Amino acid sequence: MSSSITPTTGHEAGTPGTVGGVVGAPSAARAAQLVRRADGGADSAPVEAVSPFTGLLTATLPQATDADARRVFAEARAAQAAWAARPVSERAKVLRRVYEKILKRQDEILDLVQVEAGKARIDAFDEVSAAALVAGHYGKHSARLLAPKRVSGLIPFLTRARELRHPKGVVGVITPWNYPVALTAMDVFPALVAGNTVVQKPDNQTALSALWLHELAEEAGLPAGVWRVVPGRGSRIGDAFAEESDYLCFTGSTPTGKDLATKIAHRLTGYSLELGGKNPMVVLPDAPVAKAAAGAVTACFSSAGQLCVSVERLYVHESIREEFTEAFVAKTKALRLGAELSYSADVGSLTTQGQLESVSAHVEDAREKGAEVLAGGRPRPDIGPLFYEPTVLTGVTEDITLFAEETFGPVVSIYGYHDVEDAIERANSGEYGLNASVWGRDTAAASAVAARLKAGTVNVNEGYAATFGTVGLPMGGMKESGFGRRNGAEGLLKYTEAQAVAVQRGMRLRPARAVSPRLWTRALTAGIRLLNRLPR
CATH class of the missing domain: 3.40.309.10 (Aldehyde Dehydrogenase; Chain A, domain 2)
Structure with a gap:
């Protein structure tokens, strides 16, 4: 399939029936169908996104207000407990089905990414492969990574210790225009399989590509309301993401990342940032x-x-x-x-x-x-x-x-x-x-x-x-290129709270009334030395 264009400027309507005036692109009706998946839209000034290839209209996107965004966060919070209550294996199955759908329906998203982002097709395929690899990896390994882990207890056989993982709650995800499918998958999929609900703000320029992936996830069995997509201006809804997220994942410029980190700091909630590079x-x-x-x-x-x-x-x-x-x-x-x-x-x-x-x-x-x-x-x-x-x-x-x-x-x-x-x-x-x-x-x-x-x-x-x-390797920046990592075990576990649970049986961890503290501490000191020599 190929398409040639005549360079133009302006936001006038494109070739009838196509997105952005590019022959062979998805239809305007299909674009409108994707736009309807977006949440919010009370802002009186919608955004007209245009194709880099032609300068012609790709979509008119409703923009959320601060109140819209906060409402969506509240609704996502209400939906989170039921999603987290499902077994990890069930949540992982959704990702495995998404993996198959991405590969099967890649031609449509290749066209859409090219029209929205202006990529060469081989570069658009990088997005397809990255999104599929992420869905496949976490669909396959999440149950193991999130499973309770036994830890050697203080006293062998008498202290039974485990590490549990609980979802953060509602994860806010702010994705950029340059890799709308790959970066959406890398940030949203592990957050979902960890048991969180997600509220995403895609960049307006490439929002259709993110909404396409959202559609596939729901077709694959993700319950409605678990992942919400909220297009909007950062100046209008950025504070809502900083203040309502239980964890915020941001990809973008270093100055914006620093600003978000400052706003989040007083809430003592977590965040990860992938920022600039040279x-x-x-x-x-x-x-x-x-x-x-x-x-x-x-x-x-x-x-x-x-x-x-x-x-x-x-x-x-x-x-x-x-x-x-x-x-x-x-x-x-x-x-x-x-x-x-x-x-x-x-x-x-x-x-x-x-x-x-x-x-x-x-x-x-x-x-x-x-x-x-x-x-x-x-x-x-x-x-x-x-x-x-x-x-x-x-x-x-x-x-x-x-x-x-x-x-x-x-x-x-x-x-x-x-x-x-x-x-x-x-x-x-x-x-x-x-x-x-x-x-x-x-x-x-x-x-x-x-x-x-x-x-x-x-x-x-x-x-x-x-x-x-x-995908098994962590990815992120040092110095002013970011904070935290995506991918790998860390890219999943960052969306969870670690909880330590220990059950003590038999021997008490304080001396009995009949035993002197001095004798107790000497015995415990000998025991600590012995424990250090034992294999763990």
């Missing part, structure tokens, strides 16, 4: 140049660079820098830009006008201050209103804005280095620590470098997909 790749002197260059292209330009874990800094050893740069630039220039609902394009569009303006400003600032553009460096309105060429820069100095500031677009800078210690220090510089990549033939040496990088995830001979796709 992710480095270190290419070691023994790296296979062709493979490293190809890997860097994927790491830098997937989803047009609008991926929290994409690479924006390349540190290449001087012994191979010229060869690497030549190969990397050639591969970058060969990338195909396109707005088709097919696999014919390598790189899609930026998603919003604001992103286009930000990327353009970063590149122009670099040019004006002496950086050299080796590839790209310009918008492509002939393809679509928000397209920007994959861009490679060299000669980027500290006075240039994008040296340390996240661009969040298809722009990367190449730097040389002579000493690996220097490369590690420079890769670790700055306020962010989300993702990193290391390339080298000697994987043991590359792994040793990886372990010294201050990033929540580090990939060896890969850009980001190895850690991103391994």
Whole structure:
């Protein structure tokens, strides 16, 4: 299936019967059906979302007020006890059915993600695979991870100790526009299987994709009212999420994350934040140049660079820098830009006008201050209103804005280095620590470098997909790139409260009246020493 477009601007109606005026896209009636799944809508000013491919209308979204959001939280709280009372195995079955539905119905969501987010289809598939992997992983492992755990008691055979896990209650989830299916799945699915109800605020730009996944979950057996989707402006309903959530999961900018954390702090409730990144790749002197260059292209330009874990800094050893740069630039220039609902394009569009303006400003600032553009460096309105060429820069100095500031677009800078210690220090510089990549033939040496990088995830001979796709691994940021983790055991257990229960039998844990405290404490001291020698 393929579709070509004519670049246009404005919010006028698109091709009859389609979303966003893109031929082959889901129908306007289908979009309206998804919009009806949203909660709230008393705000008098709805939002018109447009397709990055065409600038044409994709959906008119009702916006919730603060009162709407608080009402939905109250209703979700009322529904939580019944959902938590179901066995974990039953809740996990819902996720396993969702897993099957995502894979079976992927063509529809691929179209929808492309139209809403402007992605190339291969990048849209990353969302399909990530969502399916998350549903499958927690559908398979949650019963084990949430099961009561026996712990060695204080006194063997006489102290029976267990760790129990209880759901937090109502989890608030705020998801961004750049990965509307994958990030919804990563945050919502483990919260649900842990026995919580969820209230989600998707970004208006890609709300249809989140609502599509919500529809699949209810078709798979999730009771109505357990997961609520509330589109709205952050300025109107952000306080409700901070004040009503028993746990809040946020993905977005570092300043907004800090603001939310400040508001949550006085309530003593939990939160996790995935925030900004300025992710480095270190290419070691023994790296296979062709493979490293190809890997860097994927790491830098997937989803047009609008991926929290994409690479924006390349540190290449001087012994191979010229060869690497030549190969990397050639591969970058060969990338195909396109707005088709097919696999014919390598790189899609930026998603919003604001992103286009930000990327353009970063590149122009670099040019004006002496950086050299080796590839790209310009918008492509002939393809679509928000397209920007994959861009490679060299000669980027500290006075240039994008040296340390996240661009969040298809722009990367190449730097040389002579000493690996220097490369590690420079890769670790700055306020962010989300993702990193290391390339080298000697994987043991590359792994040793990886372990010294201050990033929540580090990939060896890969850009980001190895850690991103391994759902059993925790994913999150160090420094100002975030707090807490998604995926792995921690990505499930963070949505629970740990409770310790111990049953004491036989021997009392205080001396009997006839036994002197001195004799008791001496006996207990000997017992403690003995316990430390026993296998646990």
